[in-house]
Amino acid sequence: MADEPYDLWYWPEIPGRGEFVRLALEAGGIAYRDRAREEGSEALVKDMRARLGERPFAPPYLLIGDHCLAQTANILLYLGDHHGVGLSRPYPRCFAHQLQLTIADIVAEAHNVHHPVAMSAYYHDQKAEAARAAKSFRAERMPKFLGYFEAVLSDRGPWLAGERWSYVDLSLFQLIEGLRYAFPRRMKALAPTLPLSLALRDRVAKLPELADYLSSERRIPFNQDGIFRHYPELDGEK
Amino acid sequence: MADEPYDLWYWPEIPGRGEFVRLALEAGGIAYRDRAREEGSEALVKDMRARLGERPFAPPYLLIGDHCLAQTANILLYLGDHHGVGLSRPYPRCFAHQLQLTIADIVAEAHNVHHPVAMSAYYHDQKAEAARAAKSFRAERMPKFLGYFEAVLSDRGPWLAGERWSYVDLSLFQLIEGLRYAFPRRMKALAPTLPLSLALRDRVAKLPELADYLSSERRIPFNQDGIFRHYPELDGEK
Numbered sequence: 001m002a003d004e005p006y007d008l009w010y011w012p013e014i015p016g017r018g019e020f021v022r023l024a025l026e027a028g029g030i031a032y033r034d035r036a037r038e039e040g041s042e043a044l045v046k047d048m049r050a051r052l053g054e055r056p057f058a059p060p061y062l063l064i065g066d067h068c069l070a071q072t073a074n075i076l077l078y079l080g081d082h083h084g085v086g087l088s089r090p091y092p093r094c095f096a097h098q099l100q101l102t103i104a105d106i107v108a109e110a111h112n113v114h115h116p117v118a119m120s121a122y123y124h125d126q127k128a129e130a131a132r133a134a135k136s137f138r139a140e141r142m143p144k145f146l147g148y149f150e151a152v153l154s155d156r157g158p159w160l161a162g163e164r165w166s167y168v169d170l171s172l173f174q175l176i177e178g179l180r181y182a183f184p185r186r187m188k189a190l191a192p193t194l195p196l197s198l199a200l201r202d203r204v205a206k207l208p209e210l211a212d213y214l215s216s217e218r219r220i221p222f223n224q225d226g227i228f229r230h231y232p233e234l235d236g237e238k
Numbered sequence: 239m240a241d242e243p244y245d246l247w248y249w250p251e252i253p254g255r256g257e258f259v260r261l262a263l264e265a266g267g268i269a270y271r272d273r274a275r276e277e278g279s280e281a282l283v284k285d286m287r288a289r290l291g292e293r294p295f296a297p298p299y300l301l302i303g304d305h306c307l308a309q310t311a312n313i314l315l316y317l318g319d320h321h322g323v324g325l326s327r328p329y330p331r332c333f334a335h336q337l338q339l340t341i342a343d344i345v346a347e348a349h350n351v352h353h354p355v356a357m358s359a360y361y362h363d364q365k366a367e368a369a370r371a372a373k374s375f376r377a378e379r380m381p382k383f384l385g386y387f388e389a390v391l392s393d394r395g396p397w398l399a400g401e402r403w404s405y406v407d408l409s410l411f412q413l414i415e416g417l418r419y420a421f422p423r424r425m426k427a428l429a430p431t432l433p434l435s436l437a438l439r440d441r442v443a444k445l446p447e448l449a450d451y452l453s454s455e456r457r458i459p460f461n462q463d464g465i466f467r468h469y470p471e472l473d474g475e476k
Contacts, residue, residue: 052393054333057340057386067329071339074332091305094312095292101309101339102295108346116354117367118374129355129367136356148295155290 005031009044010060012036014226015174015219017072017107018060023170024076026213028085032062034218073100076167085170087162096161096168099152103171106145110182111227113137113234123231134234138186142179146194153196158203165207172197173204178228182235189237243269247282248298250274252464253412253457255310255345256298261408262314264451266323270300272456311338314405323405334399334406337390341409344383348420349465351375351472361469372472376424380417384432391434396441403445410435411442416466420473427475 010018025032036044056070080086087093116133180187248256274282294308318324325331354371418425
């Protein structure tokens, strides 16, 4: 089973939550097939609906032999345990997972900014609400979350949870990239307060293990269908 | 260390996310001290600010000897591994955690209903936005999430992840209780579609392991400061 590539299923058009898993697979040199990028969204929906027993609530999910594993942080915990992209000693392992779940929280809030009142409705049908949500996200939530990761790096750096990079460092990189795409003015204003996080972002961007991937077509650019979206009217220095 | 009670820190006035941890501690017969209920919110804030290294982003957190463990689902995973309130075989264990993270997702969305545009502002300052968010949550998100857990029980019941109750069953109980408090009319309308989930809720409510706790003052009632809040104008049959 270890020799068989894993099957990853995620929406093929956006980086989204799937990208946190892809970064760990790629940096860990773990063989996988990105099934919906080969076969399309309809194949994903069909596959997901056919899964019983360990059914996923939503993509991404990873197939491990006969088993189906969903929830991004849960998949990363598994990959960390089995492929050296996580931590092995018990409490750094728990702490890395704790940080990953905190990244999941800000990712959900970042999505909420452009869809504060109805996930199923279009952005242009909730622009007024989104403007209020963005103001609060920029002024309060971004400094709170990013300041937290900066403080963790101040405690324990240069990596978040161990003596070398782990999946959670890759995820902080992806979070910063997403926030820079969506809120470039705000991220520029916050940059002086985030020296350790931005240095970590730069180190991940230069990891030899990721060089091929980041310059390949496998890396999906951020876009206006994803979790992180750039609407200039939702960005601002404050 | 196993003989020492754990220290749990969570806001003392609300059930909130802390209650998911409390239910597992209580049903598992695991000794703990509920520090902020003994010492107050200010003691919690002071303790949290003093923690470095494995610092929590937010309560609840559990102290395990010298270690600090945060994020509700992460704490439950730990308690499951060490105290028999979870699953021991690998994939039911992963699946239970996956379900717990999905419960965490709907809990965050339930909070978002009454605070869709600013977590830091009062509900009465975002009532119009909350009305839209509630409509979408009731019509789309509640059936989607609750229908998912119902389908899992249809696949694998009568318990969500194993042959006896585990922490994730206690959490589904708490989720249903919270939704019934916040959205009684909507939950009544959905009841015919959720026979297996509601039967699970009733079995958990009658677990001998929880009898003392649920009738004690340690069990904090839902209230208007928590995650699940009852605003009649946000409820409805549809």
